[in-house]
Structures are given as structure tokens and as C-alpha cells.
Amino acid sequence: DSGVTQTPKHLITATGQRVTLRCSPRSGDLSVYWYQQSLDQGLQFLIQYYNGEERAKGNILERFSAQQFPDLHSELNLSSLELGDSALYFCASSVRDLNTGELFFGEGSRLTVL
């Protein structure tokens, strides 16, 4: 158990809909990262937050947005969903901006868009 909690574990929805994925980082971790893992197994970095502030942005679509709340949990909002958004979405956390800090991953939220 990594200590990172993601909900829901599975989600099935229709095209055009909007969903929210939630992540609670490990206790004490200030950084939260979101990744998308597609069927070809590649991990795409979406966005990172540090203590409530956006820190780095990757290949995140304009239809997607995220935020980190004062209690440090984070939400990833996906809107106007398309079939191609079906993927596993991972949240990861790390302690701080430590030089050698490692990432701790949640078990992921599997999104299926029909």
C-alpha cells in the first residue's frame, strides 16, 4: 500500500460527459502528479501541483483541468469526454522537491468512455 488513495477505481461514462477523479496523497506529501496511461502502456505526464499551486504542466488537454485543495487532496476534471480519453489515470505524490525524491503511485482510476 503506497498510501496514495484514488477514487473511483472504475468509471464508465458516455461521450460528451464530465467526470471528476480524486486523489489523496500520502500523509505529509505536498506534491501531487497526474498521469494518463493508455492502452499502449505509455505514461503521459499531465500536471503537477505543489502545496496548492500548479508547478508543471505536461500534455494535458484543454478539456482537462485539475486543482489541489488546502487539505492537499487533488481532483482531475475531464470534460466533453471522447472515446480516446478511455485510459487509466494515476495520481502520484512525493514529499517535497527533494532532489532524489521518488514518486508514490495510487492504484489508478480506470475510465471507460462509451
Next chain:
Amino acid sequence: GNSVTQMEGPVTLSEEAFLTINCTYTATGYPSLFWYVQYPGEGLQLLLKATKADDKGSNKGFEATYRKETTSFHLEKGSVQVSDSAVYFCALKKNAGNQFYFGTGTSLTVIP
């Protein structure tokens, strides 16, 4: 830019065979290097790491040595088990930044 290139899979080995999964990286400066493993139905978990040149990371019989001269961090295990079947990801993190760069993953299946 920063990037990680991994050996393409899938890889299928018999139990007790020797495993090598190649990983090379491109980065400026001196990154930290990681191997993560993803078992079926689970999230990624850290397998081992190395933070400077010539460091050797090891865990659960797996080893990888940070080779700056060849910009490589190949994963090895002398005798694989069925329970090692998973997807393995090589990653780097710049010491001056927050972002991790992952390879595309290599799927390993070990057959009895």
C-alpha cells in the same frame, strides 16, 4: 531535452532465466534514475533507484548501475520467477526540478 528510451517488449522468459531490460537516457546535468514496476491491476511502485554516477540500485534480486559514460541504467536479474511478470518502467528525475520522465514500459512474462 530530457527523455528515456527503453527496450521494447514484450519479453517472455522461462523461469530462472537471466533478465536484461535496456534503458538509456538523455538529460543535461546529473539526473536521478529509477526503475518502477507495475504488477497486473496495480499502480506503479518503486523497484530501485540510483542518484549518481556508478551507483548501483538493488532490490528483490534486481540490479541496475548508473552509467554516465553510456547514459544507461539497464535492469538485470540473474534468475527470474513467475512472480516477476509485470511491466517495468525506467524513469529519470532532474535533480534541479520536479518532473519525472518515464520510458514507455517493457512488459515481462515469465513462464514456468
